[in-house]
Amino acid sequence: MAMSQIKEESAPAASAEFESAVSVKNITKNYGDVEALRDMSLEFPRGQLTSLLGPSGCGKTTLLKIIAGLLEPTSGTVEVGGKEVTDPGPDRAFVFQDFALLPWASVIRNVAFGLEMRGVAASEREAIAEKYIKDVGLAGFENAYPHELSGGMRQRVGLARALSVDADVLLMDEPFSAVDEQTRRKFQEDLLALVQNENKTFLFVTHSIEEAVYVSDQIAILLPRPSRVSEIIRPSSFRNKGVDNIRRDPEYLDIVDEIWASLRSYVE
C-alpha cells in the first residue's frame, strides 16, 4: 500500500530531525459525560505546517482551542516552546473560522487590535498594521469597514491581525471554509508561501482532505468516538515541485485517496 510506504519513509525522520514548537501531552477533555478528547498526544514541528484533519465531531477544533488556551483541558498539558501554557499568550495567535472582526472598527484598527491589547502606542501599532495590511494584499483598504469587504478580504484582515502580533505559533481554525472555492485556492497558495517565508509554526484545522494534503508538511488524522490520533502522514516528494504541480503529483493523489479510504466509514 502506498500509505504504509509513506509512513515508513517519513516516521523516523519526524522524530529525529525536527524540534517541536508545540507539544500536546495526554490531553483529555470531557464535557460532562461526553468525552471530546481522550489521552491525546501530538508533536508539532517548528517552522512547519501541521494539519488536524478528521470528520466533524473528532475534536480537532477543541484541540486547537485547548492549545490556544481558550479551553481548559480536563487533564494533560500543552507545551509551547518547551514551556507549559494554560492561558492565551503572546507566543500564539489565532485565526478564526468566522473571521471574528470588530464590525464597528476599520480594517487598520482590527489588524492593530492584538497590538492594542498589548499596550503598543497608537502610532507604532498603526505602522505595523499598515505593513501587514500591505503584505496580505489589502493596501488601500485601511479605512474600510469589515462589512464593505468580501469574505476572502475579511479573512485576510484576520490573517493580518494574527501576523501583526508576531507570534511564533499561528493557530488556524478552518480559516478558508467560509470563503468561495477560487479564493480558497489562492489562499492555499499564499499560505504555502507564508510557511516558506515566515519562520513560524502553523497549526491548521480543516475538514477538506485535498486542502490538508496540499498545504501540510504533516497531517494528523483524528478519528472520533473516542477521539484519537489515528495516524500521522508526512508527504515527502511534492512539496518543492511548485504550487502548480502539486495537485497532479502521484503522491498527492495517493495520499488523498488513502485518507478518504480511512475516513469513509466515519462519515454518515
Next chain:
Amino acid sequence: MILFGYRLPGMSSLLVWGLLWEIVGQSGLTFFVPPLSEVTATLFSIIGTAAFQKALFETAYAFLVGVASAILIGIPVGILMGKSRLLDELLLPWVNVFLSAPLTALVPVLMVLFGFGMKSIIITTALFAIWIIILNSRAGVRQINRSLVEMAHSFGASPVDAFFKIYFWAALPEILGGVRIGIIRAVKGVIIGQLLISIVGFGALFELYSANFLMGHFWAVLIVLFALAFTISEFLAYLERRVAYYAAKR
C-alpha cells in the same frame, strides 16, 4: 415622499394636520380645541412668564435626574445580566413584571416610601424608563458573537478591555434603542409624578389650565412638552443611525 413629482420635505404631514386643527378650531365646533393660531400666540405669550419657566425648570430637573439615574443604573445592570446567568435568573422576572406593570398604580406606594417631594417624582420618572433600558442592554449583550469574545481573550484582553472594547460596542445599537424608548416613557413618568405626587412643574400647569378651561394654554404646554420629547428622541435616533452600519452585521 414624492407627490405629483415633488419631493416633500420630512414631516410635511404636520402641515396638513395643523391646517385641519386650525379649521376645526375656527369653526367653533368645541371649546376643547381652540384654533392652532390662538394656541401658538398663547404659547409665545406664556413662554416668557416666570410661572412657565419655573415649571419648565422643575420638570426638566426631575426628568434629567430621573433619566440619568435610569441610564447609569440600567445599562450596567443589563450588561451584567447578559453576561451572568445567575444575575439573569434572579432579576429577569422582576424586570419583566415592572416593564408591563401599570406603574401609575405604584405611585401612591412611592409617596408613602419617599414622601411628597421631588424625590418621589424623580424615582417615578426613573422607574418608567429603567426597565426597557435594562432589557435592551441585556439583549444587546446576549446576541454578541461568541467568537468576538474568544478573539479578545486570545489576544490577551483584560476583563476591563473586553467590557469597554467588545461588550459595550457590540451592545450599543440595542442600548441606544432602549434609552430612546426609555426616555419617551420617562416623559410620561415625570408628568404622572407631577400630577399625582405633588402638583408642581408642567403637571401643575396642566392641572391649572384644564381646571380653568384655559384650553389654549393647555395645548401650548402640551406642544412644548411634545417638542422637547421629540427633539431628545430624534437626537437618540440620530445616534442609532450612526451605529446602524454595523448593527445588522454583527
